[in-house]
Amino acid sequence: MFLFVFFILENTKKGRKGKRVSAFFKRVWKAATRPFLCCDTDVVQHLTPQPEPEPEPEPEPETVPEPKPEPEPEPEPEPEPEPEPESESESESESESESESESEPESVLEEPKEASGLTLGSRVGLFEVKELIGEGSFGKVYLGSHVFNERTKVALKYIKKREQDRYLDVDGHSKPVLAEVAIMLKLMKDPPCPSIITLHHWIKNKNDFVLFLEYAESSQNLAYYLRSSLDIDENHARRLMHQLIQAVKFCAERGVFHGDIHSGNILVTQPQSELKLIDFGCARLITSEPFNSSDYRGALLYTPPEVLRDPTFFPNPAYVWTLGLILYEILHTRLAFYDTHSIIIGDLQTDLTLSLDCLDLISQCLVRNPEKRLQLQQLEEHRWFNPTSPNPVQQ
Numbered sequence: 572m573f574l575f576v577f578f579i580l581e582n583t584k585k586g587r588k589g590k591r592v593s594a595f596f597k598r599v600w601k602a603a604t605r606p607f608l609c610c611d612t613d614v615v616q617h618l619t620p621q622p623e624p625e626p627e628p629e630p631e632p633e634t635v636p637e638p639k640p641e642p643e644p645e646p647e648p649e650p651e652p653e654p655e656p657e658s659e660s661e662s663e664s665e666s667e668s669e670s671e672s673e674s675e676p677e678s679v680l681e682e683p684k685e686a687s688g689l690t691l692g693s694r695v696g697l698f699e700v701k702e703l704i705g706e707g708s709f710g711k712v713y714l715g716s717h718v719f720n721e722r723t724k725v726a727l728k729y730i731k732k733r734e735q736d737r738y739l740d741v742d743g744h745s746k747p748v749l750a751e752v753a754i755m756l757k758l759m760k761d762p763p764c765p766s767i768i769t770l771h772h773w774i775k776n777k778n779d780f781v782l783f784l785e786y787a788e789s790s791q792n793l794a795y796y797l798r799s800s801l802d803i804d805e806n807h808a809r810r811l812m813h814q815l816i817q818a819v820k821f822c823a824e825r826g827v828f829h830g831d832i833h834s835g836n837i838l839v840t841q842p843q844s845e846l847k848l849i850d851f852g853c854a855r856l857i858t859s860e861p862f863n864s865s866d867y868r869g870a871l872l873y874t875p876p877e878v879l880r881d882p883t884f885f886p887n888p889a890y891v892w893t894l895g896l897i898l899y900e901i902l903h904t905r906l907a908f909y910d911t912h913s914i915i916i917g918d919l920q921t922d923l924t925l926s927l928d929c930l931d932l933i934s935q936c937l938v939r940n941p942e943k944r945l946q947l948q949q950l951e952e953h954r955w956f957n958p959t960s961p962n963p964v965q966q
Contacts, residue, residue: 688729689713695727695781696774707835709852710779714786725771728782730852739856749773749780754827754854766818768838768849787838787847793897794834796841797904805929807844808901809956814846815897816950819890822848823947826857828886831869832893834900861885872906876915876939888941894950895936902929907937915939928955 688711689700698715705712710729717723730751738747741756748756755770763769769785793811797803815837822829830853838847853868861883867874875892877884899907903922908914919937921930932955935945945953 689727689781694718696772696783698725698727698783700727707850709850712784715783724786724788726768726784726786728784730780730782732778732780749775751851751854752780752782754851754856755782758822758825758827758851760825764818764821766814766846766848767821768847784849785847787840790838790840790847792835793837793839793846793901796839797834797901803901803904805902805926805955808898808929810844811839811846811901812894812898813951813956815848816894818846818848819894820947822854823857823887823890827851828855828857828862828889830854830867831873832890832897833870833873834897835870837897855886857886871911872908872914874911874914875941877941879911879915885941887947888944891936891944891947891950892941895933898929898936899933926955928953931955 688703689695691700691702691713693700695715697718699718701714701716703711704714704726710731713727713729715725715727717725730749737750739750739753741748741753747753752770752773758764758767759770768787770782771785772783774781774783791799819829819832829848829851831850832848836848836850838849839845840847855862855866862885864878864882864884867878867884873893873896875884875889878889896907899919899921902925907919908917919934921933932945932950932953935953936950938944950956
């Protein structure tokens with residue numbers, strides 16, 4: 572009789588274990604074939620459908636008794652309270668619980684987080700954090716490589732939550748979404764623009780956000796690109812500006828003001844010279860009303876004069892001013908202005924070897940009166956973009 576009961580119990584155990592193993596391999600196969608999982612309509616989902624670790628409550632108490640003999644005055648920072656055995660999944664990564672959501676700690680990071688970023692070698696969803704590739708006031712950007720296919724790469728943008736963060740309502744979501752994410756979702760709707768970086772997915776944690784962005788292979792920002800390029804003629808500048816204008820017009824048509832266009836927020840791939848507009852952390856939705864100049868958060872030396880001078884400004888003339896500055900920077904490999912005083916009243920020093928059409932376009936974009944500035948829709952109608960224009964650089 573005892574042997575018969577033992578046989579039944581053993582088979583029951585094997586059956587459960589078999590089901591668990593089968594379910595594990597199904598999840599692994601699903602993860603390998605679908606690197607990006609879609610978000611729910613109302614909640615931001617986490618990416619990692621990894622198998623839950625088997626709770627092992629018995630070994631835990633064996634390591635815990637050590638603190639009991641220690642005297643109370645010991646000042647060492649080891650907060651290990653007596654009711655520790657009840658922390659089932661948290662016992663696996665104790666340092667992780669400070670910064671992660673208590674409901675699903677295993678689905679975001681499996682290793683401790685740095686105070687101001689992600690830890691190299693840790694995992695975010697199905698991606699391993701490889702190296703730091705960018706940094707700014709918003710946070711940090713890392714290269715992420717898919718754990719099952721290293722050729723699948725993303726840029727992981729880590730954003731620390733702040734009290735001043737803005738949130739916007741998004742169709743299909745019951746709660747407001749971080750403004751940067753909401754605006755990128757607006758730009759990602761079909762048909763998207765090839766010159767704007769793609770948002771694949773995002774994760775909302777207790778203390779931070781992680782954005783899974785398109786990784787532009789073999790790229791560098793425009794500032795570095797200009798320094799490393801020996802000579803950029805007007806034909807090359809025209810190709811770059813055409814892509815940038817398309818991206819800016821696309822934003823304006825979708826009702827988005829980027830708010831921080833400068834050479835550090837423009838990626839250029841090599842050798843194709845394909846351009847990508849990045850970083851929508853300062854972006855705002857365009858309305859019929861002007862923006863308050865006090866709300867402008869863009870790079871200082873790219874600031875339109877009306878923002879420095881007037882209480883309000885309109886987005887499209889501000890776009891044109893910035894595009895004129897970028898064209899100037901591409902062809903002169905330096906900034907047009909070096910302080911706020913020169914932005915408002917300083918003279919513009921241009922290279923006289925440039926074509927007259929190019930000089931005219933720059934000067935019309937950098938008119939200080941926004942009402943007399945060239946309009947955004949007129950930029951590509953300018954004769955400099957006409958292929959019949961004379962060969963640009965005259966030496």
